[in-house]
Every structure is written in C-alpha cells, then in structure tokens.
Amino acid sequence: MALRHYTLDFSLSTPVDAASTVPGLLSVFHDQEMTETVHDTNGHGYLATLVGKNGRLVILRVHSHGLVTIDLQCYEEDNIAQLDNLLNALEKKLKVLLKGNIIRIKRLPALVRGAEVDRYWPTTDGRLIEYDIDQVVYEEDSAYQNIKILHSHQFGNILVLNGDINMAESDLAYTQAIMGSGKENYADKEVLVLGGGDGGILAEVVKQKPKMITMVEISFSSKVIDGCKIHMRKTCGNMLDSLTGDCYQILVQDCVPVLKKYVQEGRTFDYVINDLTAIPISTEPEEDSTWEFLRLILDLSIKVLHPNGKYFTQGNSVNLTEALSLYEEQLGKLSCPVDFSKEVVCVPSYLELWVFYTIWKK
Amino acid sequence: MALRHYTLDFSLSTPVDAASTVPGLLSVFHDQEMTETVHDTNGHGYLATLVGKNGRLVILRVHSHGLVTIDLQCYEEDNIAQLDNLLNALEKKLKVLLKGNIIRIKRLPALVRGAEVDRYWPTTDGRLIEYDIDQVVYEEDSAYQNIKILHSHQFGNILVLNGDINMAESDLAYTQAIMGSGKENYADKEVLVLGGGDGGILAEVVKQKPKMITMVEISFSSKVIDGCKIHMRKTCGNMLDSLTGDCYQILVQDCVPVLKKYVQEGRTFDYVINDLTAIPISTEPEEDSTWEFLRLILDLSIKVLHPNGKYFTQGNSVNLTEALSLYEEQLGKLSCPVDFSKEVVCVPSYLELWVFYTIWKK
Known part of the structure; x- marks a missing residue:
C-alpha cells in the first residue's frame, strides 16, 4: 500500500507573521478532525504536525523568510477527492490570508512512495x-x-x-543515431557491434544487407538477450531468436579477447559500433580503471577499423559536459590518432538530449 | 531561500515491528543533535518528527504494512554534504536492521521548494x-x-x-511535424497560419519560397511575439522583427473574423496550419464552449481550404486518449466532411510524445 505525498507551497514577496496566517489554516484542518502538535524550531519559523484519520499526516511550516510549505501524506486507498478538496480549501484560504504577498503558488503532482x-x-x-x-x-x-x-x-x-x-521500443532514434544517422550505407560491409544486447542495431543493419555483422555480447548479459527477445520485439524483431542468421552472428563472449584476437589476425571492419555502456559518469580517482577499460576497448576497436572505416558510439547526456570532455580527452590518448564529430540526438524515452560520437582514423 | 526536501523509502516484503527498527534509527539522529517527538497515529504505525539545527526537520514513519518512509527538509544553504552523509548513514543502518526484508530502496533527487x-x-x-x-x-x-x-x-x-x-528552441521537430513532416512542398503555395506567435512555422515555410504566408496572431498575444523575437531567435530568426516581408504578412487580429471574411470572399489556401492552442483537456460540461470554439475555427478553416489542400494541427499528448477521441469526434461534426491521419512525434522539450493531425476534404 503506497503513500501519496502532496505538497502545496506559497512563495511570498515579504516575510510573513505566523500569528496572522496559522489560525485560519488550522481551522481548515480542524474541520477535518485533525489535531496539531506545535514544535519548537529554535527560531526557524512556525512548525506544526497534524495527525488525522486513516494515517493522514500534515506538516505545516511558515518559514520566517517568506515561504509557506504544506505536506500532506495519505494512503493510496484514502478518499482522494476528499484530499483534493482539502488542498483546494487550503489554497483558497491561503490566497485570502496572504493576498497581495504571493509570488508563486506551487502544487506538484503527488509523489507516490512505496508503490508496487x-x-x-x-x-x-x-x-x-x-x-x-x-x-x-x-x-x-x-x-x-x-x-x-x-x-x-x-x-x-x-x-x-x-x-x-x-532503450525503449519507441527509441528507433537511438539505433539510427548510433548507426550514423542515415548517412551510411551498410550494404556488403563488414560490421562489428560491441554489446547491443537489445538487438536493435542488429535488426536495423540487417535490413541493409551487409556482408556480415558480428555482434559480441558478454555472456553475463545473456539475461538481457533473454528478456529482450520476448519483450522488446518492436526493437529486435526476430534477430535474437537465433545466435546466427543469413548475414549475422552473435558471439556470447567478452569483447576484449575477441578484439585482441582480431587485432592479431589483422582483421578489419568497415564499421565498429560500440553499444556497450554509457561513458562513466564519475570522475573520482577510484574510477580511473573504468576510463582505462573504456580506452582499452576504444584502442582495440580503432585497431580493427578499416582505414576508411567509422566507429560509432553513444556518449552521454548533453548536460554532463565534464564527462563528455573527459571522454574526448581519452580520444587524444589512443595509440592510433583519430578525429571525431558529435551529434545531439533526442531519444524519446531518455527525457534528456544525448550525445553520439563518430570517430575515424586520421 | 528554498527548501530542499529529501525522501528515503524502504519497501519491505513483510510488515515490520517499529520496536526493532526505531531505536537504531533514532541513534543516528541523536548523533546529529536532533530530538524526536513521537505521535499517536491511532494504529497507523510509528510516527516521529525530529527537529534539528538550522531549521532541519525529519519525519520518520514505520508504516504497519511494510514501508519505512523518511523525509528530510533543510534550507538550501545548509551543509548539503553533511545531509548526504546523514542519509547515507540512515540507509546503511536500515539495510542492516531490515536485512533480508527489503524489496526496494528509493532515494529520489531532492525536491527544491520555493526556489526563485x-x-x-x-x-x-x-x-x-x-x-x-x-x-x-x-x-x-x-x-x-x-x-x-x-x-x-x-x-x-x-x-x-x-x-x-x-515550444523550445530545440523543438524544430514540432515545427516540422505541424508542417507535414517534410512531405509537403510549400513553393508557390498560399499558406494560412493561425496563431504561431513564436514564429517557428513562419521561419521554416519562408525557406521554401511560398507565394504568400498569412499568419493571424490575436492581438493579446503580441507580448508573445515581443518575447519570442528577442529570446527565441533560434526558432523565429528575424521573421518577427517586421509584420510583413517578401512573402509573408502577420495580421495581429483575432482569427475568427479574419476567417469569416475569407469565407465570404471565397478565398482559399493550399495549406492551413492551426497552431493556436492544444486541444482542450477537460471534458467537463462547462467546457463545451471550448469545444464549440475549436469546432468553429476548424469549420471555418476547412471552408477556406482548397479542395486539394491540407490542414495541419497539433493534437495532444499521446497519453490523453480521451481528449484525442473527443477531438476526432468533432471532426465528424463539421459542415464539410473530412478525413484525417495522425502521427506521433517526439518534441524534445515536451518530455511526452505528442499527436499531430493532418485533415483534408473528402
């Protein structure tokens, strides 16, 4: 049984006297058979807690600098219409009490806490x-x-x-971006995909009839494949039903030894698509190994890239400017010099804009 | 001065005894010099409020059915690192106390209340x-x-x-969608835009060298134009700097009399783009007049549409299925029979998928 948590806040242009506001508000609560306990706040404004029936709880604060905050918690199965009415009554009352002093009234959608x-x-x-x-x-x-x-x-x-x-089933934009935003022709090309357990890249590249796509998905992610092949079919089609097909193969292996073997064999690819994980967000010293791991994969990937080939990868949220800069720094530290370009893309389910990189040999 | 409101919730697989949980938690608060008041909840679990220095407030609830909720409120200028440490300590303690009984730990980003x-x-x-x-x-x-x-x-x-x-400066996708998603050719066409005060449609259609675009923006929205021409230039370019240009004119008038005049004159347009407002959300009886207004505009717009012309408009959030159905019902009530198609589009700043309509004469 979840808790619904409502908030109602009044930002004021001048400090407000609790004595002129509180009695009027308390009368609204008393109508609801709620009784208050007033707390000593050591000079930080007025604070009362009110307990009502059915586990209802209200926190009423009149902050000395000009802010009134009300929290109302109730259980999910409580009478929501009644609580909406209570909040409406409080809002109405406060509008009258604080008339001419209100900068903003903010009533957020209820937070639902502890829901299934x-x-x-x-x-x-x-x-x-x-x-x-x-x-x-x-x-x-x-x-x-x-x-x-x-x-x-x-x-x-x-x-x-x-x-x-x-990745969501709505996110074809992600797959298109990490394939080069429609500017590439995969027909008869050799393609290496690192990660990509949701099968989206596989499904889209296959449509263009490449020579061969090799997708390397580490074994501990096979539960990702298991889930996606049943529940993400709008993304992966039937690609994950079998580990091999007409022009693709899925290697359920750690990509590092696979890449090392390809380097040794001198094998190259026209496209390498790294869909492993986002760039590490943290820049703490203990995360150095994450950057090292990332650089190792990058370095090996560039080594197996055809001289005219392209390496595609997702970056990070456009707002994580520091993480993006750190990633770009790594690109200057590879054993083979590279250039790169980036693109900002709207992936529907992300609800934040995302940066994608194209990298190639200088 | 804003209030930061943290929440930390533990969902449990079985009900939990407050007596076994609370003393351990209280000791964490006592370390922070916070003192509790325990409330009578009439059988709805354990509830304590704790007041600390600098206006800090904690609400601790052990709900009888198996949920522990903690609220921590503090002022924006408080020592945030210290409060993070407090939350870390509480989380760690609760993990030990509730070991084996935890379904989910949820710690949301702090709500910021009353911010400027x-x-x-x-x-x-x-x-x-x-x-x-x-x-x-x-x-x-x-x-x-x-x-x-x-x-x-x-x-x-x-x-x-x-x-x-x-509309945001990132939302070219909106303008493209309401222009027919790149499938139309506006060259040498007569175009009527209703609303569109942000200038986005104007700026994009003009690029295609139409015969004439007439944009009708109601006068009370001139403050929209005033703001957009300064602050939304990525969207409107220099379109709003002048009310007339090579192939466009902006009529700062109510669109209804303008449309009626066009009907009377027998004037027609190849494209009518309605960018006025979203479909009314409410379906309450008192909102009937909104639907009537919307139908009036639709009816007049279809009347000024060339027999092979197209009418474009935004609909609503893809999740507001009832409002969308009601809109589609209106389309069956026009004086001129129409057909329609719809498209779901991701407009970056909306953070919800949006429906756009194309309507044409049968």
Missing part, C-alpha cells in the same frame, strides 16, 4: 522524472546487473539496466 | 517532471495569459504559456 511499480527514474544529470510506467514485465538479476523491462503507455517496453533507462 | 526559479513543469498527463531550467529570461502578463521564457541548458529558451510548455 516504481515510476521515478531520474535523468543522468540527477533530475526527478516520473514515467508513465504501469507494469514490470521482466526482472532478473545477473551476476553483474539488475535487468528490468518496464511497460510505458507512450514508450512501449523499456529496458532498464542497474536503474538506468537503456 | 521553478524547475517543475508537469506533463499534460500530470506527471512530475524536473527541467534543467536555470533562469527566467522573460515574464509578462497579458490580459489572457501569463507568458514566460525560461532558459534550459539542453533545450535553449522555452516559451511557457499559462504554465504549459509551448
């Missing part, structure tokens, strides 16, 4: 976002990842890896 | 969304609307009318 299906998936840059998610359709833990597939009315099924929105 | 710049602009379907807005660049009230232009790092400037996100 979690709808809150913050953006990479840490903003609070509520998705229209109504169902968990798949959930598994692998040795390294928590894998969820969640259903959204507007985005279809969404793959979530370790709490990060990875 | 408001970052929360819910979607049309009522979901909580935090934008990366850092500045109010323009704000005016006209007789009918509150007009804001807000700056977002990722979307550029965003036009907000009466609290609804209307």
Whole structure:
C-alpha cells in the first residue's frame, strides 16, 4: 500500500507573521478532525504536525523568510477527492490570508512512495522524472546487473539496466543515431557491434544487407538477450531468436579477447559500433580503471577499423559536459590518432538530449 | 531561500515491528543533535518528527504494512554534504536492521521548494517532471495569459504559456511535424497560419519560397511575439522583427473574423496550419464552449481550404486518449466532411510524445 505525498507551497514577496496566517489554516484542518502538535524550531519559523484519520499526516511550516510549505501524506486507498478538496480549501484560504504577498503558488503532482511499480527514474544529470510506467514485465538479476523491462503507455517496453533507462521500443532514434544517422550505407560491409544486447542495431543493419555483422555480447548479459527477445520485439524483431542468421552472428563472449584476437589476425571492419555502456559518469580517482577499460576497448576497436572505416558510439547526456570532455580527452590518448564529430540526438524515452560520437582514423 | 526536501523509502516484503527498527534509527539522529517527538497515529504505525539545527526537520514513519518512509527538509544553504552523509548513514543502518526484508530502496533527487526559479513543469498527463531550467529570461502578463521564457541548458529558451510548455528552441521537430513532416512542398503555395506567435512555422515555410504566408496572431498575444523575437531567435530568426516581408504578412487580429471574411470572399489556401492552442483537456460540461470554439475555427478553416489542400494541427499528448477521441469526434461534426491521419512525434522539450493531425476534404 503506497503513500501519496502532496505538497502545496506559497512563495511570498515579504516575510510573513505566523500569528496572522496559522489560525485560519488550522481551522481548515480542524474541520477535518485533525489535531496539531506545535514544535519548537529554535527560531526557524512556525512548525506544526497534524495527525488525522486513516494515517493522514500534515506538516505545516511558515518559514520566517517568506515561504509557506504544506505536506500532506495519505494512503493510496484514502478518499482522494476528499484530499483534493482539502488542498483546494487550503489554497483558497491561503490566497485570502496572504493576498497581495504571493509570488508563486506551487502544487506538484503527488509523489507516490512505496508503490508496487516504481515510476521515478531520474535523468543522468540527477533530475526527478516520473514515467508513465504501469507494469514490470521482466526482472532478473545477473551476476553483474539488475535487468528490468518496464511497460510505458507512450514508450512501449523499456529496458532498464542497474536503474538506468537503456532503450525503449519507441527509441528507433537511438539505433539510427548510433548507426550514423542515415548517412551510411551498410550494404556488403563488414560490421562489428560491441554489446547491443537489445538487438536493435542488429535488426536495423540487417535490413541493409551487409556482408556480415558480428555482434559480441558478454555472456553475463545473456539475461538481457533473454528478456529482450520476448519483450522488446518492436526493437529486435526476430534477430535474437537465433545466435546466427543469413548475414549475422552473435558471439556470447567478452569483447576484449575477441578484439585482441582480431587485432592479431589483422582483421578489419568497415564499421565498429560500440553499444556497450554509457561513458562513466564519475570522475573520482577510484574510477580511473573504468576510463582505462573504456580506452582499452576504444584502442582495440580503432585497431580493427578499416582505414576508411567509422566507429560509432553513444556518449552521454548533453548536460554532463565534464564527462563528455573527459571522454574526448581519452580520444587524444589512443595509440592510433583519430578525429571525431558529435551529434545531439533526442531519444524519446531518455527525457534528456544525448550525445553520439563518430570517430575515424586520421 | 528554498527548501530542499529529501525522501528515503524502504519497501519491505513483510510488515515490520517499529520496536526493532526505531531505536537504531533514532541513534543516528541523536548523533546529529536532533530530538524526536513521537505521535499517536491511532494504529497507523510509528510516527516521529525530529527537529534539528538550522531549521532541519525529519519525519520518520514505520508504516504497519511494510514501508519505512523518511523525509528530510533543510534550507538550501545548509551543509548539503553533511545531509548526504546523514542519509547515507540512515540507509546503511536500515539495510542492516531490515536485512533480508527489503524489496526496494528509493532515494529520489531532492525536491527544491520555493526556489526563485521553478524547475517543475508537469506533463499534460500530470506527471512530475524536473527541467534543467536555470533562469527566467522573460515574464509578462497579458490580459489572457501569463507568458514566460525560461532558459534550459539542453533545450535553449522555452516559451511557457499559462504554465504549459509551448515550444523550445530545440523543438524544430514540432515545427516540422505541424508542417507535414517534410512531405509537403510549400513553393508557390498560399499558406494560412493561425496563431504561431513564436514564429517557428513562419521561419521554416519562408525557406521554401511560398507565394504568400498569412499568419493571424490575436492581438493579446503580441507580448508573445515581443518575447519570442528577442529570446527565441533560434526558432523565429528575424521573421518577427517586421509584420510583413517578401512573402509573408502577420495580421495581429483575432482569427475568427479574419476567417469569416475569407469565407465570404471565397478565398482559399493550399495549406492551413492551426497552431493556436492544444486541444482542450477537460471534458467537463462547462467546457463545451471550448469545444464549440475549436469546432468553429476548424469549420471555418476547412471552408477556406482548397479542395486539394491540407490542414495541419497539433493534437495532444499521446497519453490523453480521451481528449484525442473527443477531438476526432468533432471532426465528424463539421459542415464539410473530412478525413484525417495522425502521427506521433517526439518534441524534445515536451518530455511526452505528442499527436499531430493532418485533415483534408473528402
């Protein structure tokens, strides 16, 4: 049983005297048979908590500098219309009491806390976002990842890896961007895909009849493949039903030894598409190994790239400017000199703009 | 001075005994010199409020059915690192105390309440969304609307009318969609635009060298034009600097009498683009007049449409299925029979998928 948490805030142009505001508000609560406890705040304004029937709780604060905040918590099965009326009555009363002193009235959609299906998936840059998610359709833990597939009315099924929105059925724009935004011709080309467990890249490249696509998906992600081949078919089609097809093969292996073997054999690809994971966000010293790992993969990938080939990868949120700069720094440290370009793309389910990179040998 | 409001919630697989959980948690708060008041909840679990220094407030609830919720409010200028540490300590302690009984731990990005710049602009379907807005660049009230232009790092400037996100500089996708998604040729065509005060449609159609674009923007929106021509130049270019140009004219008039005059004159257009306002969301009886107004404009627009012409308009959020159905019902009630098609489009700053309509004479 979830908790609904409403907030109602009045920002004021001048400080407000609690004595002139509070009694009028309390009368609204008393009508609802709620009784208050007033707390000592050591000079930080007025604070009362009010407990009502059915587990209802109200926190009323009149902050000395000119802000009134009201929190109302109730259980999900409570009478929502009644609570809306209570908030309406409070808002109306406060408008009268604070007349001429109001800069902004803010009443947010209720936070739903402890619900069976979690709808809150913050953006990479840490903003609070509520998705229209109504169902968990798949959930598994692998040795390294928590894998969820969640259903959204507007985005279809969404793959979530370790709490990060990875890809939704609505996100053809992601696959198109990481394939070069429609400017490439994959016919008769040799293509290497690192990661890509959702099968989206595979499904789109195959349509262009390449010579061969080799997709290397590390074994601990096979639960990703298992989930996607059932629940993300708008993205992967029937690509993941079999590990080999007319012009593709899926190697369920760690990509590092595979890349090393290709380097040794002198094998090259026209396109290398790195769809492994986002660029590490943290820049803490202990994360150095993540950057090293990323650079290792980059270095090997560039080594197996045909001189006229292209390497595509996703970057990060356009708002994570520091992480993007650090990534671009790595590009200057490869054993083979490269140039790059980037593009900002709107991937529908991400709810933040995303940077994609194209890298090639100088 | 804004309030930061943190939440930390533990969903549990079985009900939990407050006596086994609370003392351990309280010790964490006592370390922070916070003292509790325990409330009688009439059998709805354990509830304590704790007041600390600098206006800090904690609400601790152990709900009888298996949910622990913690709210922590502090002022913006408080020591945020210290509060993060407190939340980390609480999370760690709870993990130990509730070991084996935890379904989900949820710690949301802090809600910022009463801030100078408001970052929360819910979607049309009522979901909580935090934008990366850092500045109010323009704000005016006209007789009918509150007009804001807000700056977002990722979307550029965003036009907000009466609290609804209307258009951002990132939203060329909106303009392209309402022009027929690149499938039309406007060269030498007669085009009528209703609304469109941000100038986006004007700027894009002009590029295709039409015979003439007539844009009819109601006079009370001239403050929209005033704001957009300064702050939305990525969208409107220099289109709004003058009311007439080589192949366009802006009539600052109510569109209804203008349309009626065109009907009387027997004038027709190859394209009519209605960019006035979203389809009314409410379906309450008192809103009938809104639907009537909308149908009046539609009816007049179809009358001035060339037999082979097309009428484009935005619809609504793809999630507002009822409002969309009601709109489609209106299309069956016009004096001239029409057919229609619709398309779902991702407009970057909307953070919800949007439906666009193409309508033509049968």
